[in-house]
Amino acid sequence: MNGNWVQEPNKDVxxxxxxxxxxxxxxxxxxxxxxxxxxxxxxxxxEGAFLIAAREFGFEYCKRTQSSIFVRERPIPSQEPIER
Structure with missing residues (x-):
């Protein structure tokens, strides 16, 4: 996708x-x-396929603790990932 979805009018959704x-x-x-x-x-x-698909769109699940789940977001491939 190369981040093309960020050009869509409903990108927040x-x-x-x-x-x-x-x-x-x-x-x-x-x-x-x-x-x-x-x-x-x-x-x-x-469940595994959903996670692989999310990663392909720039949302990589990377860590889980007792109280949190962490995702590295990189919707546009040229950007540095942001861990949330």
Missing amino acids: ILLFFRIFALCHTAIPELNEETGMYNYGAESPD
Whole structure:
């Protein structure tokens, strides 16, 4: 997508959708040291597929604690990621 969705007139709604897409799950992220990307220990293949799709759009689920979930957002590939 190369961040083309940010040009859409309803980009705020799309942004919220991708944030929810990246956060609403029970998966555990596992960093692959060789590739630098995360693999996801998900309860179902669908749950893992949702996380991979969110990552492709620039929303990478990267960490979970007892009280928080962290996502690296980079909707435009040339931008530095922002961890939220």
